[in-house]
Amino acid sequence: MSRRKLVGSILLAIIFSFLAKEATCNITLKTLVVNPSKTKTQTAILKAYLPKEATAEDVIDLGDLRIDYDIEKGLYFVYQKYELGPGESISREIEIRDVWVISKAEIDSLLSQARELAEKLRGTAYFDMAVALKEDIESKAKDILERQERAMNALPQTHIGAYRKNVKILDLTNIELAKLEKMVIETKIATGPKAERIHVKATWKLIVAMVVVLGLLSFVFLVIWNRQATTEEIKRKIELDEKKDEGVKS
Numbered sequence: 001m002s003r004r005k006l007v008g009s010i011l012l013a014i015i016f017s018f019l020a021k022e023a024t025c026n027i028t029l030k031t032l033v034v035n036p037s038k039t040k041t042q043t044a045i046l047k048a049y050l051p052k053e054a055t056a057e058d059v060i061d062l063g064d065l066r067i068d069y070d071i072e073k074g075l076y077f078v079y080q081k082y083e084l085g086p087g088e089s090i091s092r093e094i095e096i097r098d099v100w101v102i103s104k105a106e107i108d109s110l111l112s113q114a115r116e117l118a119e120k121l122r123g124t125a126y127f128d129m130a131v132a133l134k135e136d137i138e139s140k141a142k143d144i145l146e147r148q149e150r151a152m153n154a155l156p157q158t159h160i161g162a163y164r165k166n167v168k169i170l171d172l173t174n175i176e177l178a179k180l181e182k183m184v185i186e187t188k189i190a191t192g193p194k195a196e197r198i199h200v201k202a203t204w205k206l207i208v209a210m211v212v213v214l215g216l217l218s219f220v221f222l223v224i225w226n227r228q229a230t231t232e233e234i235k236r237k238i239e240l241d242e243k244k245d246e247g248v249k250s
Contacts, residue, residue, distance in 0.1 A: 035084035
């Protein structure tokens with residue numbers, strides 16, 4: 001058997017299993033490599049890919065393994081070479097931080113935003129639709145938390161599978177939240193110009209009223225001024241006539 005075929009056959013013999021460590025809330029990836037030969041000692045290459053959500057920073061304990069990144073697959077993997085006797089096998093464990101959890105804080109924030117946006121649409125044509133979207137978001141959020149709770153003490157495969165399903169549901173709730181935000185923006189756009197027109201109309205009414213008042217005041221002042229001027233003119237004529245009469249008498 002060629003070395004390349006040997007390595008290939010050994011790689012096919014790698015078995016993956018996940019074990020949960022409840023005390024530390026971490027996940028343990030267990031890998032196994034076997035020397036299929038019953039007569040020869042051979043070099044076996046152990047290579048195992050980490051779940052797509054895990055990064056090098058999430059690995060807590062590698063043991064004697066090394067870690068690298070596969071650019072083509074976009075995944076981290078661990079590897080090591082071992083000399084195995086005929087039929088011998090070797091297993092290794094990689095302890096990984098449990099990153100397959102959606103925090104309750106994130107869910108609460110999502111619900112808070114949905115309720116706030118729906119309330120902003122109260123009294124608008126969008127309100128019934130907003131309430132339906134809010135209730136659907138609340139239902140999905142409840143579903144996420146319940147599924148996650150059920151999977152916490154299950155096998156890690158189930159735990160990770162539940163997380164991935166929850167992420168898809170969370171994406172749907174974010175889409176619904178975006179719809180609510182869009183409706184709020186559209187409502188502001190629809191009512192904004194109207195409110196502005198009302199404000200401008202009221203301003204012009206005030207300006208016109210002020211012009212009218214000023215006009216009336218100006219007219220009143222003009223009438224008063226004319227009367228005063230006429231009175232003064234009459235007084236001057238009377239005084240002139242009196243002076244003329246005094247001159248004729250003298």
